[in-house]
Amino acid sequence: MNIGILGAGLAGLSAAYELAKRGVTVQVYERSHHVGGNVRTRQVQGYLVEEGPATIALGEGTLKALIEELGLTEALIGQQPAAYKRYLLRKGRLRSVSPRNLLFSGKILPLAARWRLLHEPWVRTSPLAEEESLAHFVSRRLGPGCLPLADAFVSGIYAGDIHRLSVQQAFPRLAEMEQRHGSLFKAVRKLPRRQPHSFAAGMQTLPVRLAAQLPLPVRLDTPVAALDHTAAGQWQLLDTDGREIAVHDHVLVTTPLHSAPRLPLGHVYPKVTYAPVTLLALGYTREAVRHPLDGFGFLVPGDEASGLLGVQFISSIFPGRAPQSKVLLGCFVGGSRQPELAALPETELVSCIHRELSGLLGISALPELAHLVRYPAAIPQYNLGYVQVQGALDTLERQLPGLHFAGNYRHGVSVPDTVAGAIHWARGLQVS
Ligand SMILES: Cc1cc2nc3c(=O)[nH]c(=O)nc-3n(C[C@H](O)[C@H](O)[C@H](O)COP(=O)(O)OP(=O)(O)OC[C@H]3O[C@@H](n4cnc5c(N)ncnc54)[C@H](O)[C@@H]3O)c2cc1C
Known part of the structure; x- marks a missing residue:
């Protein structure tokens, strides 16, 4: 039996890793030029910037076991004691919660x-x-x-x-x-207590290690545009020009549904709403910021006059995120609350967020780093009636044997839930 997995995010890679362990022939196809999907770490001007998730709330579950199995326990880092405090923006001021x-x-x-x-x-x-x-x-x-x-x-x-x-x-x-x-x-x-963790070299450590363990390398730069049945009842993967990429007995779709390949005639995906988020990493010299940054960061309720969803004090949470005497802040903008802010032009967004932070954190100089990443469809929203989305995916799996779904719209949006959901799916697949 062989299986094609669409998407090399954490769901696709975790499922592939688990299936390969069970002796299944597995090939992962990825549209972009890198593995990890949302999980991406970059070195920019000496700062270690997370372009997606910056922390994982690690409990005793499947993700922890996977990290151990991959030999990555030594690479894990927990939040620093200085980051235990949580702040909330209330009546225009930061309050410790x-x-x-x-x-x-x-x-x-x-x-x-x-x-x-x-x-x-x-x-x-x-x-x-x-x-x-x-x-x-x-x-x-x-x-x-x-x-x-x-x-x-x-x-x-x-x-x-x-x-x-x-x-x-x-x-x-x-x-x-x-x-x-x-x-x-x-x-x-x-x-049970779940502490925020990451890896010393950044979150991308996990998908890179998972990909390296696969017997067949991930096929990068390979968007799958459509799926079709072959006469022999297998699944055919097609590119944007309708040319065959490969044929598999089973296909696991872990791409977001809005970019998932077309299904055979008469079948459509259920509609999932996504919230847009723009992530802005700002780096300052330590002396330019009056606030002690003695916490994880702050969150913002919607009734505050603010352009922010929340801010993580990244360099307080983990070591090695900013050069000596510098600080790094991870700012989240947009969401379902203010989708228009997520789409603001870069210079406008940077100056608007810098202005707000200057007031809240007592910042007296311009940022020396401003790195922006946009996610027009960042997080699937498990809104009222989502049970029908899950039901429609179950129906597609029944009507189209050999087609399966995993990913953050299926098993929960957090990294631990995405990984656990994909691994449990892979363990449950009948491989005869
Ligand atoms: C900005 C941001 C911050 C977050 N912060 C946190 C956090 O701090 N902690 C936490 O636990 N979680 C966080 N999350 C959530 C978590 O990162 C995601 O839910 C999880 O990584 C999703 O993994 P996935 O494999 O389901 O999907 P994705 O990571 O989206 O992977 C899907 C992959 O499919 C590929 N693809 C798409 N279409 C095709 C196609 N047609 N053919 C082939 N490949 C295709 C994509 O290029 C992508 O690589 C955050 C998410 C975002 C966006």
């Missing part, structure tokens, strides 16, 4: 919201069958006063809309916490 500040100070939540929050353990559990938006879930359990907090939290993961994201689909662990423990407060105390 801690249980104490949340409950006993009025700087983040007003008194009525704090009082309501304390009643969470006594809120009735919702019936299992009801799909709920995150906003509805948070209002019901924690009180409407906590919506700005939820909004900020979501801007850091989905860059999405809390009124549209489905708790059951986008945050299944949150829904499960309520069902299993009857209270988020009780459940949080039992949660």
Whole structure:
């Protein structure tokens, strides 16, 4: 049996690696000139810049086991103690977020919201069958006063809309916490701790190592434009001119659905909404920034007058990200909240973000590094009704035997979920 995998992002590479271990002949096809998909690290002017994810919340799961198996444990780095603090933009100022500040100070939540929050353990559990938006879930359990907090939290993961994201689909662990423990407060105390990690040489370490382990090298610069059946019931991969690239028994699609190859006549992909995000890496000399940058960064609720979704204090989180006496900030702009900002011309965007940061962090000089990466379709949104998207993909898999789907629109958007989903899929494939 042989299988063609479309897309050399983490989903495609993880699935390929797992299948190759099982003795399956596997060939990965990648449209671009590099492996890793969204995961990409660059050295720019002495800074180590992540053009996609900068951190992975590493627990005890599949991703950790994979990293060990790949011999990459030594290359892993955890967040520095200086990065434990989290900030939130509230009323135009950065506030440190801690249980104490949340409950006993009025700087983040007003008194009525704090009082309501304390009643969470006594809120009735919702019936299992009801799909709920995150906003509805948070209002019901924690009180409407906590919506700005939820909004900020979501801007850091989905860059999405809390009124549209489905708790059951986008945050299944949150829904499960309520069902299993009857209270988020009780459940949080039992949660395993997940610390942000990366690799000393950057996130690209992982896809590069995965690709290097494959018996057949990834075919780069090979966009697959269409899929068709052969008379023998195999899958034919076609290029943009309709020429055959290869034939496989099975095909795994891990490309985003909007760039996935056309399907045989009569079949279409379900529509998935993506939020646009622009990532701006800004480098400053340390002395130009008055703020101590003593934390992971800050998140921004949608009710603040801000052009930012959030900012990571990258050089405080991990060592080796900025040259000596310099600091590196990773700024996220756009999302479903302000998609038009993500599309601003580069000079306008840089000056707008620099101006805002100057006020918030006390910056007194221009950035010496400004590196911008645009993702017009960054993160798939598991909005209300997403269960129908998953159902439509299941139907395609049933109607078109040998065709399979994995990736961040299928098993969760985070790096650990994307990798785990692809590996579990590969383990479950019948290879006879
Ligand atoms: C800006 C940004 C920041 C993020 N930050 C974090 C973070 O801090 N932590 C975290 O856990 N997650 C983060 N994520 C999410 C995470 O990075 C992604 O969900 C995950 O990497 C997606 O992997 P994937 O393999 O599903 O898709 P992708 O990485 O999108 O890979 C798909 C691949 O398919 C290729 N392709 C597309 N069309 C074709 C075609 N027709 N033929 C062949 N190849 C094709 C693409 O070139 C690409 O290489 C972030 C995402 C973004 C965009």
